[in-house]
Amino acid sequence: MSIELRSLRQFIAVAEELHFGRAATRLHMTQPPLTMAIRKLEAELGATLFERSSRSVQLTPAGAALLQPAQRLLAEAQALAPLVQAAAQGQRGRVRLGFVSTVGYGDLPRWLRAFREQHPDIELSLREATLDVQLREFASGDLDAGFIIHAPGALPAGFEALTVAREPLVLAMSAEEALAGRARLSAKEVLALALVIFPREIAPSLFDAVLAFYRDHGATPRIVQEAIQMQTIVNLVSADIGVAWVPEGLMELQRSGVVYKRVRDAAPVCETSLIWRPDAAPAVQRFVAHAKAQLKQHRQVSKVSRGAR
Structure with missing residues (x-):
């Protein structure tokens, strides 16, 4: 019946x-x-x-x-x-979002808060994950979009992308390091220092860019320790295990015993991008549109601020 x-x-x-x-x-x-x-x-x-x-x-x-x-x-x-x-129409649904830890020191928290306020019927699920993990979860269908860090232009194939930040790498070093008192360093001064770095598999293009920087200056990096999370890398630096190349935005992470130094001579540059599949669901496309709008607003504010100065 x-x-x-x-x-x-x-x-x-x-x-x-x-x-x-x-x-x-x-x-x-x-x-x-x-x-x-x-x-x-x-x-x-x-x-x-x-x-x-x-x-x-x-x-x-x-x-x-x-x-x-x-x-x-x-x-x-x-x-x-x-x-x-x-x-x-993308007003309802779910967005499973991956992100690398460095994004949390930029605009991401504000973007997420605004998105949740504007789209209360879209479930936003967050997962901290490095590029290699994100790519596996994209392949298995467990991830819809992700913020990744990479060398300029080195994006994974098969994705749409929005570059949200481009910044130089700076050198994190122990406050006890002899060079810590210098305002700005040259490449020649830092190439021989012991290096703490992330494993290549979690950000291959950025790892290769750091090594290329050493190679272009006729040196080979002396890698003494690897660590996955940038916070862990900075903690190792504070223990005077070595220096580390980190995104400029990470200077917001104030760790006792650590100083950040800009390096002359074309320091490596990194980009942060939002990536998603071309056939992403409407709710995901809605999040992408939100990110584009937030990025445009940020650039307008920055332009006005520079003009005021």
Whole structure:
């Protein structure tokens, strides 16, 4: 047995009006077909829904039991079209977002807060993950978009991308290091220092860019330790294990015993980009549009600020 929504709508009208004539008017139909429809529904259910007399119509216990579930089902059915339309327009859905740790020191927290305020019906799920992990999760369908760090122009194939930041790498070093008191360093002064760096597999293009910087200056880096998270790398620097190349934005991470130094002679540059698949769902495209708008606003504010100076 299957009950059509039309039958439930007719039953609800009669149950709420307790009058076949008024219910028929409400449904934009005549009374005889409505009476026949209710009798057919009663036959399908095997129960009498209304007690009828010449003066009144009343719900039977069976009819009373059906009323609330029928109203709920009809309300849910009526909500389906707006729900589907909202999903198709990117107003509703889910965005599973990966991000590298360095992004947290920039504009990402503000962007996420604004997105959640503007799109409360989109579930935003966050996962901190390096590039290699993000690519695996894209391949398995467990990730929709991700913020990654890379050398300029070195983006993974098969993705759309939005570059959100471009910045030089600076040198993090222990405050106890002999060069720590210098305002700015040259490449020649730092090439021989012991180096703490991330493993190549988590950011191949950036790792290669750092090594190319050494090679271009006729040196080979003396790598003494690897670590995945930038915060861990900075902590190792504070222990005077070595120096580390980190994005300029990470200078916001103030760690006792660590100083950050800009290096002359074309220090390596890194980019932060948002990547997503070309066939991403509308909710993901909505997040991308939000990121573009936030980036445009940030650039306008920066331009005004520079003009004021």
